[in-house]
Amino acid sequence: MNITPLEVTHEKNLYEQVAERIHSLIQEGTLQPGDRLPSVRKLKAQLSVSVSTVMEAYRLLEDRGLISVRPQSGYYVKLAIAQPPEPTESTPPCDASLVDTLMTFQFSRSSFHTDGLVQLGAAIPAVELMPTAALNRLMGQVLRQNPEYAHSYQLPPGCAPLRHEIARLMMNSGCSISPDAITITNGTMEAFYLALKAVTQPGDTVVIESPTYFGFLETLEELHLKALELPTHPREGLSLEALESVLQSRSIAACALVSNFSNPLGSCMSDLKKKQLAELLAQYEVPLVEDDIYGDLNFEGDRPKAVKAFDRHGLVLYCSSFSKTLSAGLRVGWCVAGRYQTRLERVKWLVNHTTPPANQLAIAAFLANGGYDRHLRQLRRTYQGQMTRMIQAICDDFPPETRVTQPTGGHILWLEIPGCDAMQLYKEALRYGIGIAPGPIFSPSRTYGHCFRLNSGILWNRDVEKAIQTLGHLVKQQLAAKILDEAPPLLRQH
Structure with missing residues (x-):
């Protein structure tokens, strides 16, 4: 300018x-x-x-x-982020339980199959922010150069050029990984499913953050596993004290968490805490399924390390993908399964053989030409700017008692509003063409009825701004009606 x-x-x-x-x-x-x-x-x-x-x-x-x-x-x-109060550390029930995700399924259907919905609930990035033109061009190029390879059956672990580029990329997260240790998957969720299946049996108990990503809960239900929720801080992540207490007193098959900019809290463990977590789990021989899909989306400083960087025993099964940074539709993810790699690749072969080769080669070409680093720098700034605007709008339009997380990366916010009924708000918002993710779907115990998740990964525009204003108005209406309902009969008459 x-x-x-x-x-x-x-x-x-x-x-x-x-x-x-x-x-x-x-x-x-x-x-x-x-x-x-x-x-x-x-x-x-x-x-x-x-x-x-x-x-x-x-x-x-x-x-x-x-x-x-x-x-x-x-x-x-400078991004002068408003400073609303943050949510407190969670205090979930201490009992392991089987998972029922019918409510989650209903949420997913309404979020993804409603035309014209302002997508504040689903944690999906705007396609406009992705390098689709470059990826489309590279897709055509790899199809021309590899006409037979792109249409052939492939065995796990996947395309060698892509695994080479991912191994280089993982150096940024503190991991020194051989390309041969990487298995390509159809996104992070398949990596997570394969990893959990490789280390558990039906009826086992898995430790999770609380609240946790509802996709994790769907996987636990599918594999007939029990979930044990542990207290989680909105900045510091899973409570290691609570984890150690559980490991001492119960039989735990695995631990599962999002280590960097978690979903839905946005928490990010310190390097020291990640090291302590890896050592604690190694002490009890408990594997960790680590989802690091948001790790590349840090706003400031160096990319945070993965827990895998501190794994000395092959117990961390690291999962990630390019769904939040390059393309959700190409479904290219990966898993570094350590000592469980052979078992994981066998399950991968049984489930769907391979991830489409052309998709793998297109991503590999994008990574090889240096485009990923340039793209990430812009994407991080955009996500940070959009999150700042959303937090400011929440401060302007929501009740003063609203608590909001303050993530240092990713594109997800978690709101806690005492007295709010998130499920009722979710239904009311749908009538206004607005999607939110109600808190109960993030917990097998259906807690967090006064919380919900918002997505700041979509392009900030007038429609999004108006949707935030409408949500704030609906929350205020709901709280006012509750106060009136709880008032003595004489006051209600007036």
Whole structure:
């Protein structure tokens, strides 16, 4: 963008005038949160000032908390996220139970099969944010170059070029993995299903976060496994103290969690806690099925490590995919199953033989040409900006007692509103063409009736903004009606 020259005044230092010009552009909305500012040299040329003047102006804006610097990238308008109170650590029941996901199935049908629905419930990214043109071009290219391979039966573990690129990619998560240790799957959910089936028998108990991703619960039900919910913090993740207590007193077949920017809380374990988790599970010889589908979507700093990075005994079965970063429809995921790889690949072969080869080759080509890193940088900024806008809108339109998670990556928010009936809100919102994910579907014990999940992965626009306003209005109406119902009869008459 071009910035018009300054009208120099002697009342303030030149760098202060430059800073005020940038500040006004931020206030007017010309520069949005997450936008990159002109480079120092570009702004120097536009305003006819010195490099040192621009640097001093940027430092002043940084001190005021208006902009931030990203190493080797430049200066950006700071994402001034509103700070609503966060949900408290969960306190689920301590009994293991079989899972019934009929309610989840009904939610999925309404979320994916209702035309015109504002998709605030399903955790799906906007297709417009994905590099579909590049992937389509590469798909045509690999089909021309590999006409027979792309239409042939393939055996697990999958396409060698893709496994090579994934092994390189996993170095960013702290994992040193051989391509031969990687099994390609149809998305993360198949990887998760195969991993759990490889380490459990019907009737076994699996430890999960609470709340947890409802897809996990569907898998547990299908495999006839019991779920044991453990307390989970919205920032720090699963309680290791509760986990250790359970491991000491019960027979646990496996643990299953989303380690980075979890679904639905958005929590991200520290490296120290991940190391302690890996060591604790190794002590009791309990495998961990780790879903790291959101790990590449960190907003700041380095990509967080996976628990797999601390696995010294082959007990962590690492699952991930490109569904949230490149393409949900291509269904390309993978699993690093450690000591369970042979068993997992046998189950994969029995279930569906292989993941479509053309899809694998197209993703491999995209990764090989360096496009993934460039795409991720933009996607992270977009997700962060959209989450910021959604949190701000919630603060503006929802009751003041609303609690909202503050994730540092991904595109999911979890809301906790005392007195709210999330299932009733879910049904009312559908009548307004709005989808939300009600809290009870994230727990086998059907807790979290006052909570729901929102998706900030869709493009922020007027329809989304209006949907948030409508949801806030519906919540306020619901709480007001509840207060009236609970009032003494005499007050209700007035």
